[in-house]
Amino acid sequence: MKDGVLNILKPPGMTSHDVVACLRRIYRTKKVGHAGTLDPAAAGVLPVALGKATRLLEYMTAADKEYRAELTLGYATDTGDDTGTVIMIKEMASLPQAEEINQVLQSFLGRSQQVPPMYSAIKIDGKKLYELARAGIEVERPARTIDISSISLMQPAETRFVFSVTCSKGTYIRSLCEDIGERLGCPATMTFLVRTRVGRFSVAQASSLEEVAANPEKVLLPLDWGIQExxxxxxxxxxxxxxxxxxxxxxxxxxxxxxxxxxxxxxxxxxxxxxxxxxxxxxxxxxxxxxx
Known part of the structure; x- marks a missing residue:
């Protein structure tokens, strides 16, 4: 059995579980797990552990994370991203300027409380929230403490803009986008997300599933690679x-x-x-x- 970790570049359209299933076939082992789930529509870094390294996943998931997200103003969905059903549309009288957007982004720095979205894998009373949401049931979700260490505007463009954020484990970027829109006075939806880093796993060194399949030995990192912090x-x-x-x-x-x-x-x-x-x-x- 192979033991080690992989820095996978997850493509949009695949679930994190799909990636694990693919790697189980490539390495011919069932002992595969991932650290930090990415939504199906999102892309980017997905740390994966094989063999003995699966016992170290809990330490990898504790690492801070970096994202680049595109936020679109003017409408909201039931999922918080553009895969959901539109539940609100509101045109802004005037578009916010870059300076205003930056001020709002900076207001999220530090520790705060965030309410997880209904469409998430968090369990309440043994039921996953997204299962309840699909059944038309909305429940009260306790707020969780998150920590945002950096956030900045990358690319403003009319009703949408791109921002980068470095945050703690458990931060939902979809919810963050909704909260940013609220402070700008307009509904907002996350329309694109790429995770650029998890701890020392960076997108620049990530391997696609095609690259893994072509040379599975070469891309496998040592057992302790993901816990160097x-x-x-x-x-x-x-x-x-x-x-x-x-x-x-x-x-x-x-x-x-x-x-x-x-x-x-x-x-x-x-x-x-x-x-x-x-x-x-x-x-x-x-x-x-x-x-x-």
């Missing part, structure tokens, strides 16, 4: 043995309480540990004992 700890042979047995070895590290770390036996990933400052011990969270 985590600090690394290299353990002695004795501590490696203790860690792999589920014990809590004592280590010296300038880390804060509860820091998640990559743990290595020589240069091979042994697992993921949580550093506890009190007592200086390392608690195993994921272990790959065959690495030791």
């Amino acid at each position: 985590l600090p690394a700890l290299h353990l002695s042979e004795t501590d490696c043995r203790a860690f792999s047995w589920g014990q809590h070895p004592t280590v010296e590290a300038a880390l804060t309480e509860g820091t998640i770390c990559r743990v290595y036996a020589n240069e091979r990933l042994l697992g993921i540990g949580r550093y506890m400052q009190q007592g200086g011990c390392l608690i195993p969270e994921k272990v790959f004992p065959e690495s030791f």
